[in-house]
Amino acid sequence: MTQSIIVQVGQCGNQVGCRFWDLALREHAHINTKGVYDEALSSFFRNVDTRRSDGENDITSGKIRSLRARAVLIDMEEGVVNEILQGPLRDVFDSTQLVTDVSGSGNNWAVGHKVYGPACRDHVVEKVRRAAEHCDSLQCFFLIHSMGGGTGSGLGTHVLSLLEDEFPEVCRIVTSVYPSAEDDVITSPYNSVLAMRELTEHADCVLPVENQSLVDIINKIQQMAHSGKPSQVIRKESTLISGRGGVGGTEKPFDAMNNIIANLLLNLTSSARFEGSLNMDLNEIAMNLVPFPRLHYLVSSLTPLYTLADVNIPVRRLDQMFTDAFSKDHQLIQADPKHSLYLACALVVRGNVQVSDLRRNIERLKPSLSFVSWNQEGWKTSLCSVPPVGHSHSLLALANNTCVKPTFTELRDRFMKLYRKKAHLHHYLHVGGMEHACFSEAVTSLSSLIEEYDQLESTKSLLWSDAPRLQVAT
Amino acid sequence: MSIVTVQLGQCGNQVGQELFSVLISDSLEAQRQCRGEPGRAYRDCSLERFFREHNEASYARAVLVDMEPKVITHAVATAAKSSTWKYEDGSYFCQKQGSGNNWANGFCVHGPRHEEAVSDLIRRQVERCDRLAGILTMMSVAGGTGSGMGTYITQCLRDSYPHSFILNQLTWPYGTGEVIVQNYNSVLTLSHLYQWSDAILVHENDTVHKICAKLMNIKHISFCDVNKIIAHQLGSMLQPADTVGTLGHYTRNPVGELLKNLVCHSEYKLLSLSTIPQMSSSSLAYSSFTWPGLLKHLRQMLVANARMEEGIDWQVRVPLNGQPALERMAEKTKQGFNKSLANVLILRGKDVSGADPEAFLHPGLYSSWLPAGTAFSTWRSPVPFNGYEKSATLVSNSQSLLKPLDNIVGKAWNMFASKAYVHQYTKFGISEEDFLDSFTALEQVISSYRHL
Numbered sequence: 036m037t038q039s040i041i042v043q044v045g046q047c048g049n050q051v052g053c054r055f056w057d058l059a060l061r062e063h064a065h066i067n068t069k070g071v072y073d074e075a076l077s078s079f080f081r082n083v084d085t086r087r088s089d090g091e092n093d094i095t096s097g098k099i100r101s102l103r104a105r106a107v108l109i110d111m112e113e114g115v116v117n118e119i120l121q122g123p124l125r126d127v128f129d130s131t132q133l134v135t136d137v138s139g140s141g142n143n144w145a146v147g148h149k150v151y152g153p154a155c156r157d158h159v160v161e162k163v164r165r166a167a168e169h170c171d172s173l174q175c176f177f178l179i180h181s182m183g184g185g186t187g188s189g190l191g192t193h194v195l196s197l198l199e200d201e202f203p204e205v206c207r208i209v210t211s212v213y214p215s216a217e218d219d220v221i222t223s224p225y226n227s228v229l230a231m232r233e234l235t236e237h238a239d240c241v242l243p244v245e246n247q248s249l250v251d252i253i254n255k256i257q258q259m260a261h262s263g264k265p266s267q268v269i270r271k272e273s274t275l276i277s278g279r280g281g282v283g284g285t286e287k288p289f290d291a292m293n294n295i296i297a298n299l300l301l302n303l304t305s306s307a308r309f310e311g312s313l314n315m316d317l318n319e320i321a322m323n324l325v326p327f328p329r330l331h332y333l334v335s336s337l338t339p340l341y342t343l344a345d346v347n348i349p350v351r352r353l354d355q356m357f358t359d360a361f362s363k364d365h366q367l368i369q370a371d372p373k374h375s376l377y378l379a380c381a382l383v384v385r386g387n388v389q390v391s392d393l394r395r396n397i398e399r400l401k402p403s404l405s406f407v408s409w410n411q412e413g414w415k416t417s418l419c420s421v422p423p424v425g426h427s428h429s430l431l432a433l434a435n436n437t438c439v440k441p442t443f444t445e446l447r448d449r450f451m452k453l454y455r456k457k458a459h460l461h462h463y464l465h466v467g468g469m470e471h472a473c474f475s476e477a478v479t480s481l482s483s484l485i486e487e488y489d490q491l492e493s494t495k496s497l498l499w500s501d502a503p504r505l506q507v508a509t
Numbered sequence: 510m511s512i513v514t515v516q517l518g519q520c521g522n523q524v525g526q527e528l529f530s531v532l533i534s535d536s537l538e539a540q541r542q543c544r545g546e547p548g549r550a551y552r553d554c555s556l557e558r559f560f561r562e563h564n565e566a567s568y569a570r571a572v573l574v575d576m577e578p579k580v581i582t583h584a585v586a587t588a589a590k591s592s593t594w595k596y597e598d599g600s601y602f603c604q605k606q607g608s609g610n611n612w613a614n615g616f617c618v619h620g621p622r623h624e625e626a627v628s629d630l631i632r633r634q635v636e637r638c639d640r641l642a643g644i645l646t647m648m649s650v651a652g653g654t655g656s657g658m659g660t661y662i663t664q665c666l667r668d669s670y671p672h673s674f675i676l677n678q679l680t681w682p683y684g685t686g687e688v689i690v691q692n693y694n695s696v697l698t699l700s701h702l703y704q705w706s707d708a709i710l711v712h713e714n715d716t717v718h719k720i721c722a723k724l725m726n727i728k729h730i731s732f733c734d735v736n737k738i739i740a741h742q743l744g745s746m747l748q749p750a751d752t753v754g755t756l757g758h759y760t761r762n763p764v765g766e767l768l769k770n771l772v773c774h775s776e777y778k779l780l781s782l783s784t785i786p787q788m789s790s791s792s793l794a795y796s797s798f799t800w801p802g803l804l805k806h807l808r809q810m811l812v813a814n815a816r817m818e819e820g821i822d823w824q825v826r827v828p829l830n831g832q833p834a835l836e837r838m839a840e841k842t843k844q845g846f847n848k849s850l851a852n853v854l855i856l857r858g859k860d861v862s863g864a865d866p867e868a869f870l871h872p873g874l875y876s877s878w879l880p881a882g883t884a885f886s887t888w889r890s891p892v893p894f895n896g897y898e899k900s901a902t903l904v905s906n907s908q909s910l911l912k913p914l915d916n917i918v919g920k921a922w923n924m925f926a927s928k929a930y931v932h933q934y935t936k937f938g939i940s941e942e943d944f945l946d947s948f949t950a951l952e953q954v955i956s957s958y959r960h961l
């Protein structure tokens with residue numbers, strides 16, 4: 036089996052990361068009842084002998100001694116990381132995995148990217164190297180960060196290109212939290228657009244998540260929980276919105292939202308952690324879903340989200356799960372994939388689901404979806420036999436779909452509104468290495484990305500015929 | 510003489526393991542059923558061909574290759590559990606990470622990097638054979654390891670064993686796949702293998718899946734069910750049979766005989782398999798068959814290009830050779846006709862010497878440039894195969910794979926025209942020109958079969 040390392044940067048990155056570690060531990064505890072350190076655990080956790088402190092203390096088999104997350108925690112202020120180190124998850128991290136500073140990036144991409152980036156580079160490289168040395172086959176980095184602040188956005192994207200330089204063969208999957216229109220960070224459009232350019236150039240895949248969508252989903256779940264219909268009882272131990280029952284204690288403001296992102300990551304990595312009849316290696320995600328290098332933004336949706344009572348789900352309900360995955364209100368960004376154009380689509384299924392269920396549902400849904408002419412059969416599927424805790428099955432749909440466009444155009448509009456007025460620009464321009472060109476190039480990069488999706492989408496309504504083929508003389 | 514099998518990637522290893530299970534259980538059953546000399550001769554011949562006997566245990570003459578460990582671990586454990594046969598310790602090679610569905614990764618990176626280790630394992634198996642009849646490689650064309658690395662290893666085998674027969678057994682993907690780049694991977698695999706392999710034996714997952722559903726009556730079809738069908742068909746081709754007409758005298762080299770009979774021109778290397786009857790064991794208990802009945806169905810399956818006996822189009826007829834009436838023949842009958850270059854009919858079971866394959870000798874079945882007498886041969890064995898009292902298998906070099914091949918190439922062209930996914934391949938050293946060369950090679954194959 037292969038291993039992956041999570042690099043969590045900034046407040047958002049670290050808070051989301053912690054929800055992931057909490058839920059992952061819970062998931063493994065649920066399945067691994069014998070307490071033996073197995074391959075599944077090894078993909079994201081080390082097993083260490085705490086009595087040795089020389090760094091060579093990995094125990095590769097046998098009883099679980101002390102689990103350490105394969106993670107590097109980076110923040111330029113200490114608050115969030117300190118809280119983690121004093122919280123219930125303190126034992127899964129140690130000081131060799133941290134890179135912190137004291138003053139934060141002040142919601143300024145330029146400070147994160149141009150100041151802390153070069154300053155922390157060696158330090159970060161060393162920590163990541165160390166984590167990589169504990170892996171016998173490192174397959175993937177998962178970077179988690181927000182787009183709107185300074186550290187996650189600026190330093191996070193610096194770390195991304197550092198990973199590319201230092202580990203060119205290891206795949207880089209980024210989870211990026213996009214600010215909502217009413218975000219409290221005024222400069223978030225700048226930070227996001229500046230970060231976007233880096234993501235477009237240096238990531239293998241980006242999973243954008245919008246805070247507004249998470250809020251909508253949480254609201255809807257809460258509504259249902261209060262409506263009290265018996266068919267819509269939310270199971271207590273469900274990891275979807277609640278941190279209770281795990282090692283986590285009281286809930287913090289973002290916890291419910293971050294749990295959803297953590298679940299996205301849990302499902303995404305399920306096939307790498309557990310067995311299944313149709314495995315999907317992490318390096319197959321980009322291979323199958325990214326037809327052009329820059330167009331690597333994957334819209335994700337999780338089901339079931341709302342109806343979580345799950346005793347012996349009948350076929351109808353199983354099919355509903357597939358239907359929901361394509362509906363607007365299950366997407367983790369504000370997007371409607373059904374009315375846009377698919378370039379490719381992956382269905383990552385967990386639990387008691389058969390190949391025949393997959394085929395039936397693909398056949399059923401296909402007529403209502405548009406696929407680009409050259410990828411009419413653009414489906415990638417995987418089956419993992421272990422369902423999430425508290426569920427009998429689950430589905431993560433990843434869509435490379437032109438429906439990401441509105442998110443990007445709105446972001447650009449918000450950026451332009453500030454940029455035309457030159458609002459707050461001086462905060463950026465006085466940072467060494469930061470020039471006007473950084474802004475104009477970033478927005479150009481975003482515009483051309485939007486243009487590329489536009490062009491593909493314009494083929495949607497066209498009649499198409501097979502590409503001309505080579506004629507062979509007979 | 511013996512055959513060394515190389516199983517590559519998830520599919521190759523899963524199908525290979527099923528094949529050895531069928532081979533050994535059929536051989537042991539043969540000895541139980543046909544007491545005395547015929548059963549023993551059949552068993553001995555089969556075991557020598559596919560297994561090495563050592564300390565009362567049968568070891569598959571196989572090398573297992575994958576870039577990730579899960580599948581091989583499972584195959585080795587399943588074989589060990591059978592208590593009838595096993596894989597040899599140290600006959601497998603695996604790494605930690607798969608090729609990520611990328612042919613270029615398998616062919617350009619993993620192939621060269623592990624060539625020596627894999628070649629050593631194969632050489633060890635070859636050296637353990639008194640005489641080598643040929644090498645059988647098994648893999649899918651849609652993934653990255655089996656297809657890419659399998660192609661690379663085939664090329665190495667061609668260099669190391671220039672005079673040995675190399676037969677590639679390939680599994681073609683479902684039309685709507687589990688792998689989005691499956692058509693690229695297929696095109697690259699087939700075009701390269703065409704240069705190095707002696708023959709390419711194809712199983713289409715869609716076809717086999719249908720057999721599971723329609724003939725075997727399986728509700729929830731798993732890969733295991735599909736693989737059992739493939740193994741059954743392969744076994745019926747590879748188990749001992751008499752190729753010249755003296756029953757009980759088994760041919761020494763089935764691969765060599767097969768290729769001699771079927772592949773007389775390097776432009777035509779695609780072989781397909783049909784077997785009749787195929788049914789669930791519960792139905793089998795209540796059925797009886799006659800040779801004329803079986804052969805009549807099998808012949809129409811060939812003529813109308815049906816891979817199973819259900820839903821055969823009986824309207825399709827053999828056109829009368831060289832007669833002007835051909836032009837006036839109803840479109841329908843002319844269209845569905847599947848022309849052959851060569852066929853081998855393998856008959857197994859009760860009263861096999863009385864079976865009359867005359868109808869397969871019709872000259873209209875074959876291309877004009879090969880006389881039916883040369884193009885057709887019959888092999889027989891009096892030993893019932895794999896629980897079927899009578900069974901007939903047709904190995905065919907015909908137009909039957911033309912349509913699926915044309916589909917794969919067409920879809921790959923569509924994708925290539927927009928250059929989608931090409932960067933994933935150039936990253937590992939496969940250029941656009943390489944793609945174009947592969948397209949050209951396969952268009953040539955398609956054209957050749959079309960104008961057969």
Ligand SMILES: Nc1nc2c(ncn2[C@@H]2O[C@H](COP(=O)(O)OP(=O)(O)OP(=O)(O)O)[C@@H](O)[C@H]2O)c(=O)[nH]1
Pocket residue numbers: 044045046047048050051110111112139140141142143181182183184185186187188212213214215218219220223246249289292293
């Ligand atoms: N979903 C989610 N969003 C968060 C969380 N914390 C912050 N955000 C969002 O992230 C953006 C602010 O970025 P932060 O991550 O707080 O900033 P940072 O990376 O620590 O950078 P500086 O504080 O500027 O050094 C805003 O859009 C917030 O709404 C969180 O835990 N979950």
Ligand SMILES: Nc1nc2c(ncn2[C@@H]2O[C@H](COP(=O)(O)OP(=O)(O)OP(=O)(O)O)[C@@H](O)[C@H]2O)c(=O)[nH]1
Pocket residue numbers: 517518519520521523524575576607608609610611648649650651652653654655656680681682683686687688691714732733735736
């Ligand atoms: N018939 C059959 N087909 C299979 C089986 N396993 C996989 N396939 C098919 O094989 C193709 C995928 O290729 P794999 O063999 O899984 O890939 P691989 O060679 O292991 O290569 P990578 O995993 O990409 O490194 C798909 O078309 C599947 O339908 C099997 O056991 N039987």
Ligand SMILES: [Mg+2]
Pocket residue numbers: 045046112139140184186
């Ligand atoms: Mg902060």
Ligand SMILES: [Mg+2]
Pocket residue numbers: 518519577607608652654
């Ligand atoms: Mg594989």
